[in-house]
């Protein structure tokens with residue numbers, strides 16, 4: 001039997017960070033991955049493919065230049081599914097190569113196969129050819145991630161009714177598309193396809209969307225989507241989804257309306273990939289969505305030497321936070337000191353346009369009874385915005401009136417997912433509105449919006465020096 005200090009199941013962001021962290025501290029580490037190549041959902045079907053697809057769509061459609069040249073401007077007139085896939089394969093190959101090299105130079109072993117528990121320190125690994133091996137780990141880190149939620153009532157066929165994994169293999173770009181689920185995945189893909197001129201309708205049983213984002217930002221975002229003719233049918237349920245002889249799909253909604261479309265993307269959440277792990281063998285149980293419960297500081301499950309990190313432990317289910325969780329879990333597992341992650345992490349939604357946020361929303365400020373002031377800047381007020389032809393884009397800062405500290409940064413528009421880190425740094429370093437007022441920003445940049453929003457709030461908050 002193979003013997004290791006740490007055995008990691010899954011090679012996504014949580015697994016790979018955990019494995020490399022333990023190896024850096026001189027431990028013998030094995031990663032077991034059932035997929036053909038290492039990288040997890042993040043590299044093969046989630047983060048990287050969707051963001052590559054977005055970038056390709058924006059480049060080929062000339063989206064970023066339309067502010068100058070009009071809505072009919074295109075870099076490539078006929079964009080095919082093959083155009084989108086070509087760039088995807090190149091990016092994924094690079095990602096996998098980098099990861100394999102990281103494993104090799106850090107002496108992390110990796111084995112291809114499906115892992116399941118024999119007991120709390122022993123895993124059985126079934127390889128593709130059916131061969132079964134057993135491996136032993138003093139500690140085990142479960143970083144198995146999630147898979148798309150695929151209810152029986154949805155007639156998936158991988159061509160016209162698909163989940164977000166299957167969307168990456170489509171042969172033709174649809175002219176019309178219905179997206180079921182206005183969560184992050186649904187909204188990202190809906191807006192990417194809309195940028196490619198697919199007529200998109202989004203439906204969701206909830207009457208609101210992206211509830212964890214500041215309401216003013218969601219309102220601005222929603223206005224932009226409707227302005228380009230996307231249909232948002234919120235508070236609406238698809239009661240029946242059926243394939244028609246014509247090759248199209250018909251949806252019957254709960255209000256009696258029918259929609260006929262070329263393609264349906266079902267993006268209504270994901271399930272923890274725990275079903276194959278034989279958890280009963282170690283007395284562990286997953287919840288109804290396949291997720292595992294852990295101590296949020298140590299990522300330890302109720303079995304002391306078994307840890308879980310990443311999407312399998314639930315919110316926030318991001319590649320970025322999964323990496324941190326994996327690193328912390330591995331440190332605890334091998335007895336190294338581990339600090340809790342920073343309280344405020346950024347959330348980036350790579351829709352078209354991007355949304356990014358860090359800290360408290362205005363709604364949360366009200367709920368907590370914190371007296372506050374907001375500062376707003378629109379990208380069209382910045383010189384960089386003029387140069388880029390932007391007529392949309394909004395940055396909102398929220399400050400405590402008592403401490404003058406920045407407590408929330410919320411952005412919708414070009415570059416939001418990069419820009420947010422300035423606000424995140426100020427927030428986590430406990431900076432105040434004076435940071436934005438007193439510091440000089442590069443000019444012309446979109447980051448100048450921080451200065452404008454800071455001054456906007458400061459003008460209403462009064463000068464601290466005169467109050468002292």
Ligand SMILES: Cc1cc2nc3c(=O)[nH]c(=O)nc-3n(C[C@H](O)[C@H](O)[C@H](O)COP(=O)(O)OP(=O)(O)OC[C@H]3O[C@@H](n4cnc5c(N)ncnc54)[C@H](O)[C@@H]3O)c2cc1C
Nearest residue numbers: 010012013014034040041042046115145310311317318319
């Ligand atoms: C469409 C989409 C877009 C996304 N976009 C973003 C984004 O822009 N930014 C962001 O931060 N996050 C994004 N995410 C979320 C991000 O992909 C996840 O948070 C991240 O992949 C979770 O990492 P993980 O380590 O938990 O596991 P995963 O990346 O889910 O990997 C788990 C791995 O474990 C393997 N595995 C499972 N069971 C076994 C077993 N029994 N034996 C062996 N191997 C096993 C699986 O094959 C898989 O490779 C997106 C997700 C999706 C689906």
Ligand SMILES: NC(=O)c1ccc[n+]([C@@H]2O[C@H](COP(=O)([O-])OP(=O)(O)OC[C@H]3O[C@@H](n4cnc5c(N)ncnc54)[C@H](O)[C@@H]3O)[C@@H](O)[C@H]2O)c1
Nearest residue numbers: 181182183184185186206267268269270316317348349350
């Ligand atoms: N940019 C990013 O960081 C990013 C991108 C994509 C995904 N992710 C992560 O992936 C996870 C999964 O995303 P998601 O969008 O699939 O899930 P989600 O849970 O965020 O959203 C699911 C949506 O589907 C709706 N829904 C639920 N059940 C339904 C049903 N039976 N029929 C119709 N609609 C239904 C819900 O009302 C909700 O709006 C998220 O937690 C997210 O953190 C992150």
